[in-house]
Amino acid sequence: MNEKQIKQLAKEGFFGFEPINGTLEQTHISWVILSNKHAFKIKKPVNLSFLDFSTLTKRKELCERELLLNKRFSSIYKSVVPVRYGNKCWKIGDGVEKIVDYAVWMKRLDPAKRMDKLLIKNKVPESSVVALAKDIARFHLNAPIIRSPFISSDASSTFNDILSISGFVSDYLGKEFAGIIDKSIEWSGRMLCKHQQRINERISLGFKRDVHGDLHAGNSFAYRRPVVFDCIEFNDSYRQIDVLSEIAFLCMDFESFKKLHLAETFLAVYKSTFDCLQQEDYILFNYYKCLRANIRAKVHAINCGQAKTKEAARFHLERLKIYLVLMEGYINLY
Numbered sequence: 001m002n003e004k005q006i007k008q009l010a011k012e013g014f015f016g017f018e019p020i021n022g023t024l025e026q027t028h029i030s031w032v033i034l035s036n037k038h039a040f041k042i043k044k045p046v047n048l049s050f051l052d053f054s055t056l057t058k059r060k061e062l063c064e065r066e067l068l069l070n071k072r073f074s075s076i077y078k079s080v081v082p083v084r085y086g087n088k089c090w091k092i093g094d095g096v097e098k099i100v101d102y103a104v105w106m107k108r109l110d111p112a113k114r115m116d117k118l119l120i121k122n123k124v125p126e127s128s129v130v131a132l133a134k135d136i137a138r139f140h141l142n143a144p145i146i147r148s149p150f151i152s153s154d155a156s157s158t159f160n161d162i163l164s165i166s167g168f169v170s171d172y173l174g175k176e177f178a179g180i181i182d183k184s185i186e187w188s189g190r191m192l193c194k195h196q197q198r199i200n201e202r203i204s205l206g207f208k209r210d211v212h213g214d215l216h217a218g219n220s221f222a223y224r225r226p227v228v229f230d231c232i233e234f235n236d237s238y239r240q241i242d243v244l245s246e247i248a249f250l251c252m253d254f255e256s257f258k259k260l261h262l263a264e265t266f267l268a269v270y271k272s273t274f275d276c277l278q279q280e281d282y283i284l285f286n287y288y289k290c291l292r293a294n295i296r297a298k299v300h301a302i303n304c305g306q307a308k309t310k311e312a313a314r315f316h317l318e319r320l321k322i323y324l325v326l327m328e329g330y331i332n333l334y
Contacts, residue, residue, distance in 0.1 A: 006042065009083065014090070015093055021036075027299075028302040030044060035108065039106040041104040048302075050238075056100075056102075065233040066233040070233075080105070082095075084098060106229075113223060128222040129266050131224070133266045134269060134270075135226055136228070136247065137269075140211060144210045147203065148203075159185065159291055160185050160188070162184070163181065168305065169181060169324070183331060195284060211241060212228065213239030214230060242288070244277060244281060247266070250266060251267055253292070256293070287334075290331060297323035304316035
């Protein structure tokens with residue numbers, strides 16, 4: 001599907017016999033249609049360095065994978081449903097019309113309660129962070145242990161993929177910010193070489209698990225009982241990671257919104273339930289925070305390039321800048 005078709009589906013389409021009449025949100029890899037009661041996530045037909053949604057078959061398989069994995073976290077996930085078109089009419093669900101795509105059907109939540117939006121408004125209560133930390137720690141404790149060994153070249157490749165936005169950063173933020181990317185790649189190589197023994201030790205200790213993989217503030221809703229959603233389905237290696245890398249993501253994101261106290265609260269409460277962090281591991285924790293800032297910088301660069309309005313482009317460019325500055329801070333610590 002393309003953006004024009006998605007907009008037609010959102011405004012003019014039906015879910016069964018019910019008009020959708022929805023609003024449209026999007027990320028760099030997905031569209032999300034929000035109706036009064038439902039949310040439908042449809043994958044963009046993109047082929048990027050880290051995922052491939054280019055065919056209908058692949059999108060269907062990954063929708064089913066997304067449903068299965070995310071049900072571990074939340075009951076908002078319902079099923080995978082076909083998107084159909086026929087007789088000049090768009091619909092989601094059963095029918096005889098041609099299937100043109102697939103959607104993950106979810107219960108709609110209140111967008112205003114998404115944690116990244118609340119962070120911007122300085123409205124995230126510490127109680128929500130405490131509850132989230134406890135939930136994530138309990139999930140990690142029960143998550144399957146992964147014994148696959150650390151492969152330095154794969155870790156380097158994941159970090160170094162940020163080179164793909166270096167030209168964009170240079171053009172829109174200047175050579176000084178592009179230089180942060182170059183410095184971080186050199187630093188990452190040294191860190192991985194120096195600490196690979198401890199990384200493997202942590203795998204032996206059972207700290208590498210099948211978890212969420214994309215645990216940033218935008219993937220959590222701050223209800224009384226937090227709702228976590230949108231874990232990574234398209235690459236198992238991004239999800240089967242050291243739990244330290246997982247919690248580093250959310251702590252880094254709190255820091256990106258200048259909420260250091262929330263990062264400290266989250267880490268302290270998490271450790272009280274799942275003590276996975278020894279004194280010697282704080283260097284690795286810092287490395288993982290830099291890796292996660294790296295990933296968010298790349299996402300915002302892609303989103304900036306896809307932005308349809310100047311306001312959206314400015315927002316993503318500013319977030320890109322924030323994450324690059326965070327990266328520089330992390331590489332200067334060790």
